[in-house]
Amino acid sequence: MGLEQFINEAISPWLKDDGPDSDIVMSSRIRLARNFEQSPFPLIANQEHLDGILYFLEKEFNHQSFANYEQLEFVRMSDLKPIEKQVLVEKHLISPHLADKSTYGAALISKNEQVSIMINEEDHIRMQLYFPGFQLDRALEEAFQIDDWLEEKIDYAFDEERGYLTSCPTNVGTGLRASVMMHLPALAMTRKLNRMIPAINQLGLVVRGIYGEGSEALGNIFQISNQVTLGRSELDIIEDLTSVVEKLIEQERHARTILCQQSELELEDRIFRSYGILEHSRIIESKETAKCLSDVRLGIDLGYITHISKSILNELMVLTQPAFLQQYARRMLTPHERDVFRASLIRERFTLEQREEY
Amino acid sequence: MECQECKQNPATLHFAQVINGEKREIHVCHQCAKEKGYVAHDDESYSLHNLLSGLFNFDTEKLHHSTPNKTAERQMECKKCGMTYQEFAQVGKFGCASCYQTFSAHLNPIFRRVHSGNTTHDGKVPKRVGKDISARRKVKELKWKLQQLIAEEEFEEAAKIRDQIKEMEKSLNQSGEGDV
Numbered sequence: 001m002g003l004e005q006f007i008n009e010a011i012s013p014w015l016k017d018d019g020p021d022s023d024i025v026m027s028s029r030i031r032l033a034r035n036f037e038q039s040p041f042p043l044i045a046n047q048e049h050l051d052g053i054l055y056f057l058e059k060e061f062n063h064q065s066f067a068n069y070e071q072l073e074f075v076r077m078s079d080l081k082p083i084e085k086q087v088l089v090e091k092h093l094i095s096p097h098l099a100d101k102s103t104y105g106a107a108l109i110s111k112n113e114q115v116s117i118m119i120n121e122e123d124h125i126r127m128q129l130y131f132p133g134f135q136l137d138r139a140l141e142e143a144f145q146i147d148d149w150l151e152e153k154i155d156y157a158f159d160e161e162r163g164y165l166t167s168c169p170t171n172v173g174t175g176l177r178a179s180v181m182m183h184l185p186a187l188a189m190t191r192k193l194n195r196m197i198p199a200i201n202q203l204g205l206v207v208r209g210i211y212g213e214g215s216e217a218l219g220n221i222f223q224i225s226n227q228v229t230l231g232r233s234e235l236d237i238i239e240d241l242t243s244v245v246e247k248l249i250e251q252e253r254h255a256r257t258i259l260c261q262q263s264e265l266e267l268e269d270r271i272f273r274s275y276g277i278l279e280h281s282r283i284i285e286s287k288e289t290a291k292c293l294s295d296v297r298l299g300i301d302l303g304y305i306t307h308i309s310k311s312i313l314n315e316l317m318v319l320t321q322p323a324f325l326q327q328y329a330r331r332m333l334t335p336h337e338r339d340v341f342r343a344s345l346i347r348e349r350f351t352l353e354q355r356e357e358y
Numbered sequence: 359m360e361c362q363e364c365k366q367n368p369a370t371l372h373f374a375q376v377i378n379g380e381k382r383e384i385h386v387c388h389q390c391a392k393e394k395g396y397v398a399h400d401d402e403s404y405s406l407h408n409l410l411s412g413l414f415n416f417d418t419e420k421l422h423h424s425t426p427n428k429t430a431e432r433q434m435e436c437k438k439c440g441m442t443y444q445e446f447a448q449v450g451k452f453g454c455a456s457c458y459q460t461f462s463a464h465l466n467p468i469f470r471r472v473h474s475g476n477t478t479h480d481g482k483v484p485k486r487v488g489k490d491i492s493a494r495r496k497v498k499e500l501k502w503k504l505q506q507l508i509a510e511e512e513f514e515e516a517a518k519i520r521d522q523i524k525e526m527e528k529s530l531n532q533s534g535e536g537d538v
Contacts, residue, residue: 037487040439040454122451148485156484157455160491162465163479165455169465170472172458174481204474230469231476 003348006328011315012091012113012130018310019133023301024249026181026221026314028136030143033166033175034125034150035157041167042102042120050104050120057119060153061108066146069110072117077105086323092130097121115146122167123175125150134245136178136238144234163230173230178238180245181210183313185220185298186255187248193222196251203240204228211290211317219290219317224248260302271299279350283336284343289320308353316346363390436460490530497526 019025035041039049054076062074077085077098085099093113098105098121108117118126127146131139157165163173171177187193197207204227209217224245226237259267274295277288284292297313299305318324320342326333329341361369367387374383434443441453443461452458458465469477483492500523507516 035455037455041452043449043451044439044441044453144482147482151484151486156487158484158487159455159458159479160488160494161478162458163481164484165452165458167451169450169452169468172469173473173476173479176481228473228476230473231478231480233481236480 003328003345004352007315007319007349010091010319010324010327011311012093014112014114014130014132015314015318016311017132019131019135021249022133022310024182024184024252025134025245026132026183028131028134028139029128029177029179029181030136030139031126031128031177031179032143032147033123033164033171033177034127034147034154035165035167036124037155037157039124041122042104042124043122043167045120047104053120053124054104054106057106057108061117061150065110066149067142069112069115069146071111072108072115073111075107075109077102077107083323083326087327090318090321090323094118095121095126117150123171125154134180134249136180136242136245140178140234140238170227171229174232174234174237176229176234176237177225178241179223179225180241182222182224182245182248182252183220183294183297184222184248184252185294186259187252188217188220189259190255192251192255196248200224200244203244204232205241205244211286218287219294219313221290221294221317256298256302267302268299268304271295271302271304275299275305278346280347281343283339284346285339286320286322286342289342289346290317293317308350312349312353316349319345319349359385361385361387361390363387434460493526493530497523497530500526 015027019028036053039045039053042050058074061072064072066072075088080088085094088094088107089096089099091113093109093116094105094107095118098107098118102120104120106119108119109115114130116128118128127143127150129139129143129146159165164175166172166175184193187196193207200207205224206227207222207224210221210223211218224241226241228237274292277284278292278296293313293316296305296308297310300308300310300312319328322333322338325338325341325345328345329337333341359369359372361367362384363386367389369385370388371391372383372385374381435441436453436457437460438456439453441457443464446452446457446461452461466477483495485492500519504516504519504523507513507519
C-alpha cells in the first residue's frame with residue numbers, strides 16, 4: 001500500500017478538517033459516562049451480565065446512524081488482534097483500559113470516527129465525541145443528542161441527588177469529561193505554562209501532556225480537562241473550561257509575538273534545524289520526532305515555512321506511534337527498527353508534500 | 359518515639375490524617391496499626407495503593423467501632439452486588455448503582471473531597487427515566503418565581519404561575535404513585 005493511501009485510511013476523517021482556532025487547539029472532546037440501571041458495573045459483573053449488555057447494544061445499535069454519525073460499527077475487543085487494538089488506542093478511539101483489561105469490551109465507532117461509544121470499560125457506556133479545533137459548545141450539544149438517542153433504549157442508572165451513577169466516585173453526577181488538546185510551544189518554551197498551571201488547577205481543571213509519560217508533554221501538546229463532575233452543570237463546566245482555553249490561546253499568541261520580536265533569528269534557526277532533521281534523518285526516536293514536529297508546526301503558523309500543510313503535526317504525531325509503524329511495515333518491529341521506519345515514513349511524507357506543490 | 363496506642367513499642371508508622379481541614383498526626387507501631395485498621399493485612403506492606411484508597415477510609419474509627427457488631431457490618435454490604443464497604447474503600451470503585459444507596463451515609467465526605475465540596479448533582483436529567491425529576495425541578499423553579507412575583511405585587515402573573523404549579527403537581531402525584 002502506498003503512503004498516501006495508508007495515511008488516508010489511518011487519519012480519522014474528522015481530523016482532516018480545520019476547526020476554529022486550529023493554529024492552537026487541535027481538537028475538542030466530550031466524554032459522557034453512563035451505566036445500565038439493572039446490571040452490576042463492569043469491574044465486578046459476571047460474564048452473563050456483560051454478554052447481555054454486548055448482545056443488547058449490538059442488536060440495537062450496530063449499523064445504526066444518528067445525524068452526521070453514520071453506520072456505527074460494533075467492534076468486539078475479543079475479535080481484534082493486539083496490534084489492531086493498539087491502533088485504535090493510538091487513534092484515541094478506545095482507551096488502553098478497554099484494549100488491555102476489558103475481556104467483554106466492545107466499541108461502537110461511527111464511520112467518520114467522530115463518535116466512539118466504549119462498552120464494558122470501567123462503566124457500561126462511555127461515549128466520546130471529537131471535534132476539530134475549539135468547539136466545546138457544539139460537541140456538548142451533539143453529545144447530549146446522542147445521549148438522548150441511546151436513552152430511548154436504555155434505562156440509565158440515575159439518582160436525583162447524585163446524578164448519573166458511575167463506577168468511580170470521580171465521575172459521578174454529570175459523568176462528563178470535557179477536554180481540549182492544545183499545541184502550546186511558545187508557552188512551554190518560555191516556561192510560562194508551568195506558572196499558569198496552579199491557577200488552572202484551582203478552577204478544578206487539569207493540564208497534562210497527552211503523548212509521553214508522566215508530566216512530560218511530547219510535542220508541546222497539552223490536554224486541559226475538568227476534574228469536578230458533581231454539583232456543577234455541564235454548561236458551567238464547559239464555560240469554565242472555555243474561558244481558561246481562551247486565556248491560554250491569548251497567552252500563547254502573545255508569547256509567540258514576543259518570541260518573534262525578541263529572538264527572531266534563534267527561533268528561525270530552531271525551526272529550520274528541526275525541519276532539516278525531519279527531512280533528512282535516517283534514525284529518529286519518538287521524542288525527537290515530537291519536538292521537531294512541534295517546531296515545524298510553529299514555523300508553519302508563524303509563516304517561516306510556507307510549502308507544508310498544517311495538518312502535518314496532527315498526522316505525523318498519530319502515524320509515528322509504535323502500532324501504526326508496525327501496521328505500515330506489516331510486521332513486528334524492534335524499537336531500533338521502529339526508529340528507522342519512523343525516519344523513512346517521515347521522509348516519505350515530506351516528499352509527498354513537495355510533489356503536491358507541482 | 360513510642361506508639362501512641364500501646365505506649366510500649368516504638369512507633370514504626372507515621373502518617374497525617376486530615377479530617378475537615380484539621381490535621382492530625384498518627385504515630386503507631388505495626389501491631390497497633392493492624393488492630394486499628396490503618397493497615398489492611400498482616401503480610402501486606404503499606405503500599406501506595408493503600409495510601410490512595412486511604413482517601414475513602416478516613417472514618418476508619420467509626421468503621422472500626424462497628425466492626426465487632428456483626429449485624430452492623432452486614433448492613434454495610436450492598437444487597438444487589440454483594441460489595442462491602444471495606445471492599446469499596448479498598449478498590450475505590452462502586453460495584454453497582456445500588457451501592458450508592460447502601461453506602462450513602464459515608465459518601466458525602468468522599469464526594470466533597472473529590473468534587474470541590476459538592477455532594478449533589480446539578481445538570482442533565484435523563485428524559486425518560488427522569489421525567490418526574492425534571493418536572494419536580496420545574497415546580498421548584500416556578501414556586502420560587504411565584505414568591506418573587508408576589509413580592510413584586512404582580513398578582514395577575516402570579517395567579518397564572520400558581521395554576522401552572524397546581525396542574526403540574528397534580529400530574530406528578532398521579533404518575534408518582536407507587537414509586538416512593
